[in-house]
Amino acid sequence: MFAVKVPKREAEKTRRKLIELGVLAKSYSVKREGEFILFPVTGPVEGFEIVEAEFEKTKRRPHSYREVVEVPEEVRPLLPSSFDIIGDVAIIELPEKLMPYGKAIGEAILKVHRHIKAVFAKGSKIEGEYRVRELIRLAGERRTETLHRENGIRLRLDVAKVYFSPRLATERMRIFEKTQPGEIVFDMFAGVGPYSILLAKKAKLVFACDINPWAVRYLEENRKLNKMPNVVPILGDVRKIAGRIEADRVIMNLPKFADRFLREAMLSVKDGGIVHYYGFGPEENLFFEHEAKINGIAKGLGFHVEFLDERKVRPYAPRQFNIAIDFRVLK
Template sequence: MRKRLKNKLANVISPEALNKIFSSFDIIGNIVIIKIPSSGLQDASEIAKQIMHTHKNVKSVFLQKSPVKDDFRVRELILLAGENKTITNHKENGCVFSVDVKNCYFSPRLSFERSRIANKVLPNEKVVNMFSGVGCFSILIAKKVHSAIVYSIDINPIAYNFMQDNVKLNGVYGRVFPLLGDSKKLVLTNLQGLADRVLMLLPEKALEYLPSALSALKKEGGWIHYYDFQHASKGENPLEKTQKKVADTLDNLGVFYVFSSSRIVRPIGPNWYQTVLDININESPSKFL
């Protein structure tokens, strides 16, 4: 499908612009979101028309006009072709996620990472997902591990409403508990000392929220999945850079830990990466409880 589209667009735009578009082309349900470099903007309508032509199930094509931004991690979209509807159902890993792509964060590029984390969860685990969006990680975990309980927090009321719908849509009611608010405050008031595992997918603020993640863990410790953005120029290793940053903080806090594994989740720009550390916390010091 993409090859056919690429061939069609090759007659319209330069190979350089074509490659840039294809590296930032997302299909979410029946919606396509593309980023087009400023040099190719005059061809935006033609590109959108060709996308609709080659992808018969696509109902709308939007141009992403800004990076994801602000607390809710949402982006500005401009309609290029099709219906002006930003709500869709996206199927992934045997789940269906209802999402408003304009008012909630959502990335299909995290599909493998969601599955990787869900595969680590053991029976009867309690999980705190501090930054859940519309609930994708939480719901997949509960679908795979029926005895797991997930406390699933987001501060965006729209994402929270979609998360509630998605919990019902995927039959995990009573096992995923959507919570609306700031995860730091919610951990402090309701979720201290109960988790076997904490997910921290908010790279911009993860370091600031690390003490809260520690305080959510059981006294005997558990797992933290820590996400980061890292620049790494030639010769630098983005994973080592994330490890160093997190190690400095954990050492200062007096925590016993092991970096069990790490990986680059995805490149997000030139020399710019999303990384994840799977951290085994051996014992959560009492000062966090």
């Protein structure tokens, strides 16, 4: 086939030009001949030295585990199109009919995604005071601790002992962009610190509370790992801490039960301070019930609220969404 022959020093510039012209034969591998590079092309290209050469077909790596996994055809449509990646650990939700093929699915994920070292299936819903779930090992290393990177910070955690969702990375960055330098922040349900560590880059002080001792242990480690001495980890029930902190900004990332802690949030925020509230809502009525509860608690305390922003964060279940409401508290 036809090839463009150029000296090695001109290879990158030539490659970009051939792509721009739409003549680079991408299904074939580039070839090296001494001090020259040969690019496979679809036909003669004006302005370049053209030679004839034989090229090997490019070996395309599969993009999805579904391309390589071996399962019966009747269950193939049930294969999930996505899964969570936390550090080098993958967590996938499998329908019951796919569980007998869990090992094959896990090994396929490891084969396609080389940076993943362990694969687990969700064995239960998130439950209990610590918001954790049972995990079933499918393939890879026998460990659940990992180091996760997002938004320029590092977070060490054990996916079997603490709650963590990588799907909230964009939402965490949204709050970071709203945070002003020098603020005092109260992260009411901090976990291992994905909000706290990130916001500490701007905030003067971040009080980070969680009732799970494992979460606070990792929070302590992550504070040191990211060199954030202005994060103050607090182990305990947030109801015993509320009112003792006066924050400019309060984070309420506990969507299933956040409405039960609205009073504590409002008592912990300064006059004019902002609360970032998270909840779950049905598609046909995303915000109304949450707004009513927020207004009701504020009225009972003699406060007023000003709603600043409402948004869908992500789908949670069929016709259900994780939602965010930002509001200002006026005392």
